[in-house]
Amino acid sequence: MNITDLKTIAKTLPPEIAVLMRGPTGVGKSFAAKAIAEELGLPFIDVRGSTMDESDMGIPDLEASKAAGAYTKMVPSWYLRGCREPVVLMLDELNRSLPQVMQGFFQIVLDRELGNLADGASLKLHPETRVIAAVNCGGEYDVNDMDPALLRRFWVTDIEPTVTDWIEWAKATELDSVLIDFVGQNPEHWRVDPASVEPGTVVPTPASWHRLSDSLIAANLAPVNVAGTNPALLYPIARGFVGTEAAIAFQDFVKTYERQISAEMVLSGETTADDVIDSEASVKLAVLDKLVEHCKENKWSAKETKAVAKFGKGLGGEFLFQLWTKLSATNHMDNIRAMHKLIGQEVVKVVQASRNLAKKS
Numbered sequence: 001m002n003i004t005d006l007k008t009i010a011k012t013l014p015p016e017i018a019v020l021m022r023g024p025t026g027v028g029k030s031f032a033a034k035a036i037a038e039e040l041g042l043p044f045i046d047v048r049g050s051t052m053d054e055s056d057m058g059i060p061d062l063e064a065s066k067a068a069g070a071y072t073k074m075v076p077s078w079y080l081r082g083c084r085e086p087v088v089l090m091l092d093e094l095n096r097s098l099p100q101v102m103q104g105f106f107q108i109v110l111d112r113e114l115g116n117l118a119d120g121a122s123l124k125l126h127p128e129t130r131v132i133a134a135v136n137c138g139g140e141y142d143v144n145d146m147d148p149a150l151l152r153r154f155w156v157t158d159i160e161p162t163v164t165d166w167i168e169w170a171k172a173t174e175l176d177s178v179l180i181d182f183v184g185q186n187p188e189h190w191r192v193d194p195a196s197v198e199p200g201t202v203v204p205t206p207a208s209w210h211r212l213s214d215s216l217i218a219a220n221l222a223p224v225n226v227a228g229t230n231p232a233l234l235y236p237i238a239r240g241f242v243g244t245e246a247a248i249a250f251q252d253f254v255k256t257y258e259r260q261i262s263a264e265m266v267l268s269g270e271t272t273a274d275d276v277i278d279s280e281a282s283v284k285l286a287v288l289d290k291l292v293e294h295c296k297e298n299k300w301s302a303k304e305t306k307a308v309a310k311f312g313k314g315l316g317g318e319f320l321f322q323l324w325t326k327l328s329a330t331n332h333m334d335n336i337r338a339m340h341k342l343i344g345q346e347v348v349k350v351v352q353a354s355r356n357l358a359k360k361s
Contacts, residue, residue, distance in 0.1 A: 001157045003032050003165040010036050010132070013155055015086075018109045018131040020094075020151070023159035024194065028206050029134040030092060031169065032159070036132065037088035045078050046090045049097030049105060057104035057114070075115035075123055079108070086128035095135040106150055109133065163187045166206050171293070175213040178223035182253045183209060184289070185282040189246040204242035212241040227257040261287050263294035266311050267304040273314020284319055292326040295335050305335065309342035321350050 001009075010019050021029045030046060037044035056076060075083075082089045091105050107114055109131060113122035125131070133154065163183065170180045183190050192203035216222055216238075221231050234254060238247035265271040266287065276284055291308055300308065312323040324347045327339055 002160060002162045003028055003035075003169070006032055006157055006159065007036055007039065009155075009157075011039060015128050015130050016112065018133060018154050020154035020156045021132070021134045021159050022137050022156065023134075023161075025136050025205065025207070028161050028166065028169070029159055030090065031207075033088065033090045033132045033134070035169070036130075040088065040130070042128075042130070043081075043085070043087045044090065045081065045087050046092060047078055048092045049101050050093040052101045053098060054100035057101055079114050079125075080123070082125050082129045083123050084126065086126050086130075088130045088132060089125075091131065091133040093136060094133045105133070109150065110153055161191075161206060163190050166190065166209075167289075170210070170213075173210075175210060176217065176223050178227050178254060178257055179209065179213050179216075179250075181257075181286060182223075182250055184286045185280070186249060186253070189242070189249055192243070192246075202240065202243040204246040208241045212238055215241070223254045223257070227254055230255040261290070263287075263290040266291060267294070267300065267307055269303075269307045271311075273311050277314065281319075284315055285322065288319065288323050288326060291323070292330060295327055295332050296330045299332070300335050300338065302338070305338040305342065309339060312343055313346055317350060321347055321354075 006021070013019065021032065023029055034044050034046075078089070081087060089108075091108070094102065094105055097105065104114060108125070111122070112125040112129075112131075115123050137158075167180055167184055170183070189204055190209065191205055194201070194203055197203055216234070219233065219237065221234055221237070223234075226234065230251070235247055235251045238250050241247075242250065261271050261276065271287075276287060291311075308323075312320045315323075320343065324339070324343060328336055330336070
């Protein structure tokens with residue numbers, strides 16, 4: 001399941017139904033959980049089981065035990081907050097946890113309670129608190145198997161993120177725009193399955209591109225600022241995050257990157273189809289995606305609509321069809337109606353030509 005569908009479904013489930021995400025490291029499980037919390041308007045609490053020991057799940061309350069004459073146990077602060085107010089509680093790396101920690105997580109998922117007071121009662125989660133757990137899977141991980149009885153208590157999904165999901169998220173997070181362009185135009189370097197290479201090999205993941213963007217910005221090497229040059233430190237920094245092959249390709253992309261073609265440049269007529277006609281298909285599609293994103297939130301003037309129509313007609317064929325299809329999916333009816341008047345007949349011709357070719361073959 002992709003991240004977009006996951007967020008849509010998870011929000012509609014009853015709060016008491018826990019969600020379990022399964023997938024390799026770095027595919028965006030934690031960011032997906034955080035996005036769900038943001039869309040629900042709830043605080044997000046991330047608890048990483050692989051870094052915890054038994055004491056992190058609560059400790060004996062000696063003073064209270066003496067006063068009550070019975071054993072009582074204090075719960076951790078992150079759990080107590082989930083009892084006092086609605087939150088999204090992320091139990092990350094559940095199957096890489098120590099057995100004692102995993103048992104505590106199980107109690108939270110199965111019974112929505114933890115610890116015990118002097119009267120023997122446990123502290124229960126707030127009725128609107130949601131629990132989202134994540135497990136890493138794949139041959140490269142040393143993990144514990146999950147109890148089938150526990151698995152049945154979750155709504156379970158295997159995460160298969162897409163480049164489109166990641167680019168949408170990266171833009172919203174304001175990652176470096178040149179780095180985003182690189183991923184969009186070179187999806188083969190966006191994610192490499194660690195199981196497909198020698199153990200210990202550094203490979204690119206969705207999460208590692210995020211860390212690379214942040215690190216380059218911190219080093220005053222933001223690709224958007226150094227594009228067209230070849231800073232000495234860019235390659236070794238990139239290699240440490242995304243591996244040798246992706247780092248070489250990224251370095252070359254930044255070095256030869258002349259300018260970023262924005263939606264505004266097409267809308268104003270500054271950039272025409274002639275400027276990109278000899279570019280790779282991925283470059284053209286990247287520009288179309290920017291126009292679609294702009295269309296979602298903006299009403300185009302007559303002049304801007306004509307510029308986009310001229311751009312699409314100039315690319316022609318499949319690219320014109322892709323432009324129309326993606327614009328139609330935005331549901332921005334003012335822009336769609338205006339574009340239909342300008343390119344509708346051309347799109348019909350493209351479709352008919354494609355069908356005739358298919359019949360001949």
